Amino acid sequence: MDGGPNPLEAFSSEERTTRGAGNHEVVCLILLIYISIFGRRLRSIVSFRFVLIGARFRFLSKISLAPWAALLPFPLVLLGDSGVGKSCIVLRFVRGQFDPTSKVTVGASFLSQTIALQDSTTIKFEIWDTAGQERYAALAPLYYRGAAVAVVVYDITSPDSFNKAQYWVKELQKHGSPDIVMALVGNKADLQNNREVPVQDAVEYAEKNGMFFIETSAKTADNINELFEEIAKRLPRVSSS
Ligand SMILES: Nc1nc2c(ncn2[C@@H]2O[C@H](COP(=O)(O)OP(=O)(O)OP(=O)(O)O)[C@@H](O)[C@H]2O)c(=O)[nH]1
Ligand SMILES: [Mg+2]
Numbered sequence: 001m002d003g004g005p006n007p008l009e010a011f012s013s014e015e016r017t018t019r020g021a022g023n024h025e026v027v028c029l030i031l032l033i034y035i036s037i038f039g040r041r042l043r044s045i046v047s048f049r050f051v052l053i054g055a056r057f058r059f060l061s062k063i064s065l066a067p068w069a070a071l072l073p074f075p076l077v078l079l080g081d082s083g084v085g086k087s088c089i090v091l092r093f094v095r096g097q098f099d100p101t102s103k104v105t106v107g108a109s110f111l112s113q114t115i116a117l118q119d120s121t122t123i124k125f126e127i128w129d130t131a132g133q134e135r136y137a138a139l140a141p142l143y144y145r146g147a148a149v150a151v152v153v154y155d156i157t158s159p160d161s162f163n164k165a166q167y168w169v170k171e172l173q174k175h176g177s178p179d180i181v182m183a184l185v186g187n188k189a190d191l192q193n194n195r196e197v198p199v200q201d202a203v204e205y206a207e208k209n210g211m212f213f214i215e216t217s218a219k220t221a222d223n224i225n226e227l228f229e230e231i232a233k234r235l236p237r238v239s240s241s
Pocket of ligand 2: 105
């Protein structure tokens with residue numbers, strides 16, 4: 001039977017190819033439209049989730065982050081010449097003790113202490129007591145780089161230790177955090193008869209360098225708590241609003 005020409009063969013191969021491609025294009029076009037609609041929906045679902053997560057974080061930060069933030073520790077570093085009494089200041093503050101036979105610190109030592117202020121805020125200090133001996137000087141940046149507070153100590157009976165304190169202040173100004181809270185501490189205030197660093201010199205130096213100044217005695221506990229309370233008052237607070 002002749003059956004007439006095969007309708008498919010009526011098209012040249014070129015036409016078939018063209019028509020086939022046309023079908024694919026239509027399918028692709030439909031797919032693209034579908035994906036773009038579905039994709040938009042997907043994006044909106046995802047972004048809605050992010051909005052929810054963001055809102056949840058904003059909600060948590062308003063409701064409960066402030067009390068938690070108050071418990072976040074503040075890294076504090078003590079710097080100063082060997083023998084000025086850094087370790088004794090820390091021991092007095094943390095344990096309420098004084099060690100007349102205190103040994104030189106090797107490398108650095110770590111202690112933490114929490115204090116409650118009058119406005120019922122709680123501040124936790126992570127205290128890095130560095131070694132004042134020259135051989136450990138290169139280690140100091142490891143401790144002061146991330147510090148929120150630097151306590152620079154000198155001995156009121158030693159002008160050399162006051163010069164060394166000024167060296168540490170310059171180091172902190174060059175390499176410390178720009179918003180670091182700095183305190184200048186003249187220790188061994190119980191040795192008034194041997195004083196060689198006038199109070200006025202220290203007051204002027206501290207003022208010029210935007211530092212808080214206090215004289216302490218780790219031996220008699222004079223001004224030790226006041227030193228840390230004053231530092232705590234100067235720390236940035238988290239607002240609960
Ligand atoms: N009279 C008096 N002596 C103190 C006082 N604070 C510390 N000392 C003495 O000073 C000496 C050195 O004290 P440390 O606290 O070990 O000194 P440091 O600054 O930690 O020294 P390094 O660890 O070497 O950096 C010890 O014999 C202490 O007993 C103080 O307020 N008054
Ligand atoms: Mg020490």
